[in-house]
Every structure is written in C-alpha cells, then in structure tokens.
Amino acid sequence: MKQTKTYLSKTVEELKPSGIRRFFDLAAGMEGVISLGVGEPDFVTSWSVREAAILSLEQGYTSYTANAGLLELREEIAAYMENSFGLEYSASNEMIVTVGASQALDIALRAVVDPGDEVIVIEPSFVSYIPLVNLAGGKGVAVQTKKENDFKVTPAELEEVITHRTKAIILCSPNNPTGTMLNEQDLEAIATVAKNHDLVIISDEIYAELSYDEKFVSFAAIEEMRERTILISGFSKGFAMTGWRLGFVCAPKELTEAMLKIHQYAMMCAPTMAQFAAIEALKHGNEDVNGMRKSYRRRRNYFVQSLNEIGLECHTPGGAFYAFPSIERTGLTSEQFAERLLVEEKVAVVPGNVFGQSGEGHIRCSYASSMEQLQESIKRMKRFLERQF
Template sequence: MTTKTSYVSKSVEKLKPSGIRKFFDLAAGMEGVISLGVGEPDFVTSWTVREAAILSLEQGYTSYTANAGLFDLRKRIADYMNSRYQLFYDPSDEIIVTVGASQALDISLRALVDQGDEVIIVEPGFVSYVPLVELAGGVAVTVKTRPENGFNLTAEELEAAITDKTKAILLCSPNNPTGSVLEKDDLMELADVIKRHDLAVLSDEIYSELAYDADHVSIASLEGMRERTIVINGFSKGFAMTGWRLGYICAPVEIAQALLKIHQYAMMCASTPAQFAAIEALDKGMEDVTEMKRSYRHRRHYFVDSLNEIGLECHTPGGAFYAFPSIRKTGLSSEEFAERLLLEEKVAVVPGNVFGKGGEGFVRCSYASSMEQLQEAVKRLKRFVENHSN
C-alpha cells in the first residue's frame, strides 16, 4: 500500500512563515533586548474598558452573540463611522464584528476573489496580504511604492498594474510598515482609476485613529466609492486592545451579507466579553485614544529626527507608529542589518524585505516604546551605524 508524501495542500505548503515572527523568536531568547519590532501599542487597555468586560462575565454574558455581533456594538460602530468619517452603515445588515481585522481581511478576500482573480497589493505592505490573496485562490499583483513619494501609491502606478484579470485593490492607510498616509487628494486620484476599471476596494483602516498631521479620510466616503468598498477596522491599535482580537467590517448590504455567510461558518461570532469591552471603548474611551495619539506624535518627532541625525534617512510617517528608515548606507541587506543589530547591540527591528521586495534596503522600527527605551535604542543604533557605514 502506497502512502502520500504529504496530506498538506499545495497552497499551504508554498506559504512562507511570517518574517516578523523569526525576529521575535530570536529576541525572546536574549536578555537586555530593546524591541522596536512589536506592532502594538505600549499602552494597557483603559481600566473602564477592562471593567466592562469583567462586569459582563459577572452578569453571566458567556454565550454566543448574533453572528454579526452584539447589535448594541454594531449600532455604536455605525454611530462612530458616521460621526468620525461621514459614512453611514446600517447596523442591522451592513456591519459585522470579527475576530480582529485579520479575520476581516481573510473573509473579505474569500468573498471577493475567484480562482485566478488578480488583487493589487501595495508594497511595502503588511505581511499577511499576499498570503491571504493566495489562500483565497487569487493572484497578488504587487506594486512597489517609492520613498520620494512618501511610499504612497500614485494613480499612474495603479493604472499600470491593472489587467483584464484585476478584481480588487487592497489599500492600507495609515500604512504598516511605512506610516504613509493617503490624504483626500491622493484618494480622489486613485478613486478615479478604480471607478474607471470597476474594481472592488478593501480598505484596511486599522490605524485610522493614529493619523497625526491630517484627519483620516476613508476612501469609502468619496463619491461612487461606498458601493464598491469594504472598510476594515478594529480596536487593536487605536484603542490599545490587541489581545482582545476584535475588528469589524463595514460594507454595502450585498457584500456584507456574503461576508457574513463565511463568518458564520468559520467563526460563529467574536468573543462576547470583548464585544462588551468594545462598547465601553466607543462610549467612554476616546479621551484615552487622544492621549495615546498625542504621546505617539511626540515620540515620532524624536525618533525620526534621531534616525536622520545618525545617518539613517527616514521620511516622516503621517500615521501608525512605525518609522521605515533606509539602511542602504551600511551596505547590508535588510535581513543582515536586523540580525547583526540584534546580535551586536541587542536592538530588535524588522527587516523591510518581509513586507515585500519593495521593502528591501529598509527596516521597520516601532516607536510604540517608552522614551527611555527609544533614547537608549538610538544610542545603540548610532554606534552600530558608525561601525558599519561604508
């Protein structure tokens, strides 16, 4: 009797492990490491938010919610989207509460993509985008952005990437890893191309509360874009709730109901206590969001200015909490730089190439660390750059 060499699907076998995890694992085994690699706030979830989750448990709310999530939470999300971004979604059938923005991305791509459909991905871009497109049966078409444009996609670059197989484009603003922000004029130019080619849009807006220099604009709010856009957001970054794993989708009813079919089979519903916590976050947590944003803005100025002073050229990110400096002056590749910096100076950063080929020659540094840690990291980076400059 012959046996198969592997029972694992070919599509999964071809997937590469996340490049971010490699450096987290290396750093975890070392003492005295300053980590600039973690993509999460260094703030603890507000006490009132935590207390709301505890109260929900004490009151016995431990069963499933509706597949789409608690209606009270969906209503508050609708109010939030309307007041914050001038977008109205019906909480009864156009909003779905998900297990983080990651699950929202996954089911959105599975709902949109047929075998062989092309999805345009902006690079540098978050590590999960290309694998999720491929797992959905699609083809990821990557478009490399340039630092001289602030790593923002231009209408001309988008136009050049579109073929007769293009189904959708995935945008992330503010961007992970570059911190770039698409402002209204940028979005309007992209929207003209998108409408002309009748594309769907997945708009990852998980960092929307962390836009520093201009108010966040959702592409769905532009004329003719709501009906073709899936807005993905959540509580992880803006509300310091990464471990709660709570995101949401806002989309036109036809698309939202298609997404709900996948969600109800794959996940049933998001965590009940987390949903009660999110209600409290939207009701009473905005002051904490504002304070966190103010702190990150201050750290951004210090850290980006310091990187430029020590010779690591870095554009000023408009949002999120990442700096994306060029390390080309060292003559090292992104992975060499990250590995040697960790081993020689005990500073953990993420090599830019894990965010796509467009990230080679850069590293991602999170400034969601204390000022004390950032100051010490800058000292170590300065020493490392002096020792490795060409």
C-alpha cells in the same frame, strides 16, 4: 507508509512563514533586548474597558451573540463611524463584528475573489495580504512604491499592473510598515482608477485613529466609492486592545451578506466579553485614544528626527506607529542589518524585505515603546553605525 507532508494543500505548503515572527523568535532568546519590532501599542487597555468585560462575565454573558455581533455594539460602531469619519452604515445589515481586523480581511477576500482573480497589493505592505489572497484562490499582484514619493502609490503604477483579471485593490492607510497616510487627493486619484476598471477596494483602516498631522480620510468617504469599498477596522491599534481580537467590517448590504455567510461557518461570532468591552471603548474611550495619539506623536517626532541625525534617512510618517528608515548607505541588506543590529547591540527591528521588494534597503521600527527605550535604542544604533560604517 505515506508521509504526512503529502496530505498538505499545495497552497498552504507554498506559504512562507511570517518574516516578522522570525525576528521576534530570535529576540525572545536574548536578554537585554530593546524590541522595536512589535506592531502593537505599549499601552494597557483602559481600565473602564477591562472592567466592562469583567462585569459581563460576572453577569453571566457567556453565550454566543448574533453572528454579526451584539446589536448594541454594531449601533455604537455605526455612531462612531458617522461621528468620526462622516460615514453612514446600517447596524442591522452593513457591518459584521469579527475576530480582529485579520478575520475581516480574510472574509472580505473570500467573498469577492474567484479562482484566478488578481488582487493588487501596494508594497511595502503588511505581511498577510498576499498570503490571504492566495488562500482565497486569487493571485496577489504587488505594486512597488518608491521612497522618493514617501511610498505613496500613483495611478500610473496601478495602471501598469491592471489586467482583465484584476478584481480588487487592497489599501492600507495609515500604512504598515511605512506609516504613510494617503490624503484626500491621493485617494481620489486611486478612486478614478477603481471606477474606470470597476474594481473593489478593500480598505484596511485599522490605524485610522492614529493620524498626526492631518485629518484621516476614509476611502469610503470619497465620492461614489462607498458602494465599491469594503472597509476594515477594529480596536487593536487605536484602542490598545490587540489581545482582545476584535475587529469589524463595513460594506454595502450585498457584500456584507456574502461575508456573513463565510463568518457563520468559519467563526460563528466574535468573543462575547470582548464585544462588551468594545461597547465601553466606543462610549467612553475617546479621551484615552486622544492621549495615546498625542504620546505617539511626541515619540514619532523624537525618533524620526534622531534617525535622520544618526544617518538613517527617514521620511516623517503621517500615521500608525512605525518609522521606515533607509539603511542603503550601509551596503547591507535589510536582513543583514537587522540580524547584526540584534546580535551586536540588542536592538530588534524588522527587515524591510519581509514587506515586499520595495521594502528592501529599509527597516521597520515601531515607536510604540517608552521614550526611555527609544532614546537608548538610538544610542545603540548610532554606536553600531559608527563602529561598522
């Protein structure tokens, strides 16, 4: 009898499981663990947002919406993008409400990538980028950034890997896992490369609301870049709505029409009650977002300073809620460090190598935890370092 495994797609069979999930699973089986590995807010979604979803259910709004999402929600997104980032997108034909930013990234790649096309991924990067490129039939090409440059990519680094097959670049600012945020000058340098080589930019801006020291600048706001940018964002991080699975993608009409065809066949529409919740979040959630951002900034300042004080060199992240300290002085690989820290001190972090080759020698720590947990985790990490090294 033929083995079931022989039916598998070679592309899927070659995909590696998420390195992040492995450490979540290890930590889940232990008591007393402080988890700094979870990439989601520790805040509960605002009550008014939850109430809006409940009200939509009570009123019987349980049917499909338009494929692109509720028009009212798209209009609120359009207003939000203009007021917050100076971007103008048509609610009628330049945006799609998706099932999280992850689905937005998936349909963006499938809309622009042909078999054999190369897509540049700037590492350290979120673990799904290269697998999604591969699933779209393309080839992910990694660019390794350097800690000496705070993990910012340079035009020269991009030029080294561009070939005649290069189709697009995936950007993530603020970045997961490093927290690095690209300023206007950084983006303009990348824009020059994109224009010279006629490349599409897929800009993951899911952490746009969580910038701490300078104003966030969208890649689509850079001169002449709007027409070649697919902007991806959502409600998970800034609005503390991870479980609602709601994102959106904004792009010029021709690109949006292509993505909508894929969305129609693969997903139909995003969850209706989540869309009503998002309308409330955009209308009245600004105060809550500001409060969360201030809290994260306080925690960042404490945590990064403390990491440096105990001997784990760490640059100050400009956004998101991750610190990415170096553990090179210990002589351990990032996986060895993370496993021993978990077993010996019950602190869960993510080894940097799961985010790409340039992540080796680092660990990702989420400071989306209570100050008490952050303080205790620093005590445990200090004890671990003093005992072993």
